Amino acid sequence: MLAGFDWSVIPASLPFLGQGLLYSLQLTVVAMTGGVIFGTLLALARLSGGPVLAGAAAVYVNTMRSIPLLMVILWFFLIIPLLTGKPMGAERSAMITFTAFEAAYYSEIMRAGIQSVSRGQVNAGYALGMTYAQTMMHIVLPQAVRNMLPVLLTQTIVLFQDTSLVYAIGAKDLLKAAEITGRNYNRPVEMYLFVAVIYFAICFSLSLLVRRLNRKIAIVR
Amino acid sequence: MAMIEIRHVFKWYDKFQVLADCSTQVEKGEVVVVCGPSGSGKSTLIKCVNALEPFQQGEIVVDGVSVGASATNLPKLRARVGMVFQHFELFPHMSIVDNLTIGQVKVLGRPRELAREKGLNLLARVGLSAQAEKFPGQLSGGQQQRVAIARALSMDPICMLFDEPTSALDPEMINEVLDVMVELAAEGMTMMVVTHEMGFARKVANRVIFMDGGRIVEDDAKDTFFGNPRSERAQQFLAKILHH
Ligand SMILES: Nc1ncnc2c1ncn2[C@@H]1O[C@H](COP(=O)(O)OP(=O)(O)OP(=O)(O)O)[C@@H](O)[C@H]1O
Ligand SMILES: [Mg+2]
Secondary structure, eight states: OGGGOOTTHHHHHHHHHHHHHHHHHHHHHHHHHHHHHHHHHHHHHHHHSOHHHHHHHHHHHHHHHHSOHHHHHHHHHHHHHHHHSSOOOHHHHHHHHHHHHHHHHHHHHHHHHHHTSOHHHHHHHHHTTOOHHHIIIIIIHHHHHHHHHHHHHHHHHHHHHHGGGGGGGTOOOHHHHHHHHHHHTTOHHHHHHHHHHHHHHHHHHHHHHHHHHHHHHHHHO | OOSEEEEEEEEEETTEEEEEEEEEEEOTTOEEEEEOSTTSSHHHHHHHHTTSSOOSEEEEEETTEETTOTTSOHHHHHHTEEEEOTTOOOOTTSOHHHHHHHHHHHTSOOOHHHHHHHHHHHHHHTTOGGGTTSOGGGSOHHHHHHHHHHHHHTTOOSEEEEESTTTTSOHHHHHHHHHHHHHHHHTTOOEEEEOOOHHHHHHHOSEEEEEETTEEEEEEEHHHHHHOOSSHHHHHHHHHHHTO
16 A cells, blocks of 8 residues: 555655744744743742732633633634734744643643642741742742653643644644645645654654653652 | 840731740850740741741840841841751752852852852861762761751851751761751850750750740750759650650
8 A cells, every 4th residue: 555655755845844843843942931931930820929819820720721722823813913903923823822821731730840849948948048039949940840840841742742733823833834745746645644753753752751751750769 | 135035926827826925035155945845836936036937926036136027128137047957958959069059149149159168168067078069868867967057057147046956867867966066056156946855955055945835834044944844844844855
């Protein structure tokens, strides 16, 4: 059955696919970085803010976690032009949407991470004269991230897979690039198979890394 | 004025009273040992001194600064009060020497090199120079607690608070920590020490406070306390731990 395939389209389309992959990776890195930072702030708000701040953060997180990502992507892309009067590029729109969406998930991970650091550590920071911000920055968050590293990475793998959803608004990611070249060469099956292999290779090697981290943590404990 | 003044302090967790009308003071250069049965409020009282625990009524004044006053800059106050915890609480993600410099650099604004030099000097003083680049998890409990004392000293504190510094240690490590504390007392450090090490109390304490049910029921000169405590509870308590 494989005999009917024409794999020669792959080398020819590599540069274009490369551009798509680059965007997918950029989107992953931006949404991860922004999501972890924004998510950490949300977690801190929920854990130590007053009732208003904690409530607002909780509503945000729970809302985002109850809506399918695809809908958030579409809504944001469609609503922004209505609000601002001018369209925003699909690529940029997706970066903002993903950051805002992933923040909700990363915030739950960071919340667990922050809670995994004992009260005694916080007191030790305070006892040295550190402010709340210094204690978080130098004592609590580094340990929270370290404790949660495997879970944060797993979430990032999911995030990388989810970036393929941006093809719905026409952003040129890896999947979109495959679709376009597949159409141009009239070889869609080969192209979709090939990018599936790329997604798999990246996600699988990351999950191997997670497994190694988990084993290392088990040893340390 | 005393270095630490505790005046009529009351504290509740919701409706549960943990401290009731606690008053005492620690003069400059004095060593005061606090003892009492589990749950009597010793940790709570000592944590109130550097505002790690809030209290609802009364007043605590450290070197002229009122701990409970809303205008008080708590980080600034705490930076001058050293604290040593039962479970050491070294920062596990930092090397030993970084544990000794972080406060100096981030809180006191000392240049990193100077802070490092001071940290290494203190480490030498507690006999742990060889461990500078290791991580807390690689040290024994006794070593960790000595580092924790050095970390508190790195801030040049005006007084030191100890909350059961040896009760989480294996017996053979207790003395190495007590030795450092005895030395500190001999140098004139003002110290408030929650401990059941009565040998330490006999050797260096000026006064001994006995707490029970959130109250200070005994606050005596050392000789009075060991010679002839007035309250029955203190007598029973002493009899129990001295026969251990
Ligand atoms: N966060 C809290 N919420 C409610 N009750 C508390 C809290 N922390 C301490 N308590 C209670 O306050 C009382 C005094 O506690 P504290 O830790 O000061 O006692 P302690 O004398 O240090 O005892 P130990 O010798 O066991 O360390 C205890 O009855 C304890 O159960
Ligand atoms: Mg205690």
